[in-house]
Amino acid sequence: MNEQEIHDYLAAKGLDAPRVTEKHIEGLVSKEDYYVPEGTTLTICTLKLRNGFTVTGESACASPANFDADLGRTLARKDAIRKIWALEGYQLCNKQAFQYENAARMAHEANREYCISIGDESQVPWSIAPAWQKESARNGVLAAKSGLSPVELHASWSAQKIAEGWVYGPVKDSEAKTHPCLVSYDELPEVQKVKDIIFRAVARAALRFSL
Incomplete structure (x- = not known):
């Protein structure tokens, strides 16, 4: 050819x-x-x-x-x-890997700022975030790029968590692998639904202006 x-x-x-x-x-x-x-x-x-x-x-x-x-x-x-x-x-x-990493960092930090604004200071900065959390953000960026809706993003995130051994629990605990958001999208509190919307929007915008 x-x-x-x-x-x-x-x-x-x-x-x-x-x-x-x-x-x-x-x-x-x-x-x-x-x-x-x-x-x-x-x-x-x-x-x-x-x-x-x-x-x-x-x-x-x-x-x-x-x-x-x-x-x-x-x-x-x-x-x-x-x-x-x-x-x-x-x-x-190498350029694409950097751009995806940067999009994941920006989406993570945007969500962290939102969490702080509603009184949740449990999210740590990207620079000291644990490896599992960064990998989750990277997977989220790939899913967002593919065009998944916030509902589909949550389903994708939940499936990945379950595959890694996480289960529902009232408190997020990385050692026990429990997470309060391991429920259907409809069962999520509105503040958590907003996080999915913010993550998707920031990730897609970051990729659109860098790729």
Whole structure:
């Protein structure tokens, strides 16, 4: 498949998440040079990127009689482009991971501020929140991004809690794994329903302005 065919294939399936494209990769290259060491069939391609970084690619043929300078340059360049693709793929994944983490932190802190406003000071800042609470927030961000409603978000959160061994209890206790919100959405107090609405809104806004 060429780049347009890949785009059309993904679009037909509704897959429109950020991805690395050939056009993006080519746009990073500011200069290219080629070198063939004397007496060899080795072709070295050096691609200088716009940020100053240099990537190399190589090609060689086993039989000197088959050596072709144009083909050598083409294959060496493809090798260098492949390396850039891997670097850009890593960078995109790293960027997305940071953006999801940031959305989880913002949604957590927004909910914490709301809790404080209604007299509940049990929520700790993100910086010292336990690992299970941060993971719960990250899962919530992914669920919110998928378009789940506040009711569905609560159901998703409850299912995850139950799978981790949590049960209903009048007091939230991370050691005993009890939580007062492990009830149906309709049974939640209004203040708790507001938390789901706030979390969803903040998470989606944070992702929309960062992805």
